[in-house]
Every structure is written in structure tokens, then in C-alpha cells.
Amino acid sequence: MIYIFYLFVYGFLLTAAIGLFASWFDRKVTARVQYRVGPPLFQPLFDIIKLLGKETLVPSGSSKITFLIAPVIGLASLIFVSTLLWLNALNPARTFLGDLIVVLYLLTIPSISIIIGGFASKNPLASLGSSREMKLILSYELPFVLALLVPVIKSNSIRLGEILNFQAQNGVVAGSLSGFLALAVGIICMQAKLALVPFDIPEAETEITSGPLIEYSGSALALYRLMKNMLLFTLPFFLIIIFMGGIRFVGIHLLYAFLKYIGLVALVTVIRNTNPRLRIDQAVRFFWGPMTIIAAVAVTLALLGK
Amino acid sequence: MSMKLKALLKSPWVFHLSTGSCNNCDIEVLDCLTPRFDIERFGMLLAGSIKHADVLLITGSCNRQSVIRLKRLYEQIPRPCLVVAIGECSLSRGMFIHSYNCPQPLDKIIPVDVYIPGCPPKPEAIIAGVVKLIEKVKRDKGKK
DSSP, rough: HHHHHIIIIIIIIIIIHHHHHHHHHHHHHHHHHTTTTOOOOHHHOOOOOOOHHOOOOTEEEEEEEHHHHHHHHHHHHHHHHHHHHHHHOOOOGOTTHHHHHHHHHHHHHHHHHHHHHHHEEEEEEHHHHHHHHHHHHHHHHHHHHHHHHHHHHHHHHOOHHHHHHHHHHHHOOOSSSHHHHHHHHHHHHHHTTTTTSSSSSOOHHHTTTGGGGTTHHHHHHHHHHHHHHHHHHHHHHHHHHHSSOOOOSSHHHHHHHHHHHHHHHHHHHHHHHOOOOOHHHHHHIIIIIIIHHHHHHHHHHHHOOO | HHHHHHHHHHHEEEEEESSSSSSSSHHHHHHHSTTTTOGGTTOOOSSSSSSSSSSEESSOOOHHHHHHHOOOOOHOSSSSSSEEEEEEHHOOOOTTOOTTTTTSOOOGTEEEEEEEESSSOHHHHHHHHHHHHHHHHHHHHHHO
């Protein structure tokens, strides 16, 4: 029963609230960078409520069940990941063997749900966007996993809780040279996982008009938007836990937690506002070339104890 | 007012359709997104796909070629939706009123909620028109 409470309150409500706030922050900072005023605070919430009230259209000839169930799969797996991360952040003793690996593969499922939905919608642009998303996953997963190896090597454990305890005793992973390199790779991979510029190749508003989501409307689109907004919380939170010592809810640490999170979101926003979109072949070359090399160097340094 | 309608008025995403305009109105619509006017203050975004849109902005004189596409797009937009006619051409066909190619004005083809006159209308006029549209929806809902 207590786990249902965690699933609903921490995994869904709290994550969604912070995610919607982060989405507003992202849009507001974007607007300020462009000398605009930007949307009001509750704008992302109103977007979701509006979409929930709209008609949901299913394109004729599409696979109806797959089309409608894909956003639910993505959102559900994301809620699981958030719950796991919250459990570890609140009490590191609640960890289990290999939860880092569980988090790693559950974090891929939102992208896979977008691929499934895009292919199910029987739209050529959606199929194009889905195939690009698939190539993007193949490209960023390799450096991302290599970067995650660094805290695993340092703390000699694949439990999130033990990585947190290690950092509480020996200082944060990002403080060392290898940890810093791995964090940099992790941030770039997070940008690609969030599908933001310069890696918004699958969506590409001006080119293939939001790609896999083109046929989605109403509540199905609302679920996808909520998923993306929650991802804007979950991924930085994951990086904070494994590289930056997690968050604690006592005294001054609350301020540190807030600063860490807002810093990461602001970094993502600034990267997205100062870069053009890459082509898919450039993105694959970027991730398999420089990013993998930097991550491999970080792993080697970590093995040497640096 | 219901939560659903309130949220719709707080975040109307617009889809911009040109049915054979001279591009002036389209440029004025794009001007609304620039830092000087910034309609994202009111939660409006330019949607790329018609399935994401709530408001259909129509410019141009509805010629025979584009009327087919216009009807198809109007069928695809998820309800509840609103239609805004922008510019003289879409209001009354403007200088093309005697043209062989523009048989009917826009509001004889699909129902129009608000008209924004001008050739082209200023961005201020477009924003004022959208504000009138929002007030109209609120008032109509109040009567029912």
C-alpha cells in the first residue's frame, strides 16, 4: 500500500508538478533570451488541461489500439523511473541490486513509446520522425552508458543508494576529473534524450512538423506532453543523483538541491537556444565519435583512480 | 465557466492556413510571434500540425484549388475549434470579387467566428481580434 502512495504522490504528482514548472521555466528563459515576455506561470498546466478536453482523433487505417496505448506505456514507465529515483533520494537504504540498470532501460521506454506511436499513426512524416528517433537512440545510448560506468567504477556498486552513500562520504563524483567528463557527456546525452535543439531531429517543427506526434490530438497528445514535461524533471534528477550527490531535504541542502536542478535545466535551455538543429547523420557521427571517445577517456581515468 | 473552456481560452494554439493570399497577411501573422508583439504571453503557439490546433487562422481569397484543402483541414481539426478570417480577401474576396477563380467568400464555405479586416491587418489588429474572439466565446457561454 505504501508503494502505491509513493507511486502516486512522488512518482506522479510531485514529478508532474516540478516537470510542469521546469517546462514553464524553459519557455520563460527562451522568451527572455529572445527579448520576449514569455508565457504565464500556469501555462503548461493549462496546455495539458486544454488538450485533455479536446477531441481525440484516430487516423483511419492506423493501428487503433497501438496508437492509443503508446503514450500510456511511455508515461507509465516514466512514473516508475521517477518513483525509483525518489525512493533512493529520500532514503538510500531502500535500494536493490541493479536498480541503476532498471532505471537505465526504463528511461529508454518513453522514446520507444514515441517510436511506436509514430509508426502506428500511418503518416509518412510520423514514420520519418520515428525512424530518426530510433537512430538517435542508437547513437546516444552508447556514450550515455559509458558515462554511467564512471560512478559505478568509483563507488564499486550498481545500486543507486550505494552510489549516493559513496558520494556522501567521499565527495561528489563530478568533483573528480573523470566524473566531470562523464557529467559533460551525460548532459549532452540528456539533451538528445529530451529531443531538444540541437538534437530535435525527430520532431523538427519546421521540417517534418513535430514528427511522430503529428497525428496525435486531444488526451493522447496531452499524455505525450505531460511525459515530455516530466522527463524534463526525471533526467536532470537522475544525473544529480549519480553525479552530483543527490538531494537532501534538510536546511541549506534544500537550497543546494534547488540550485543543482535549476542549473541543469537552465543549461539545457541555453544549449537549446544557442544552437541550430543537426542533421541525423551529423548527430550519429557526433555521438559515436567525440562523445564516445570522451566517455571512454573518462572510464579509463576512473579505472586509474583519477 | 467550465475548466475545459477556460483552459482552451488560456492556451489557444493556432494553425495558419493561406488559401491563396498575396503573403502580406501571412507576414503580419508571423509578426505577432516576434518579440515586439509576442502572442506567447497569452499562451498562443503556432502549431505545425492541424491535429494540435484549436484556432484556424485563414488568409487569402479561397480559390478553387485551395477550397478543397480548406474543407479537408476543417474536417481534421479536433473540436472544439474556432475559425478566424484575416484580411480583406478572406472576408469578402477583396479585389478578386469578380474573379472566375474565387466563387465564394470564406464564410459561405465554413462557419467563421471572428473577422479581422485590413489589407493587411496590423499585428495589433490581429491581437485585438483574437481578444474579441475570446470575449465572444465567454459571452456566448454565459448566455447558455
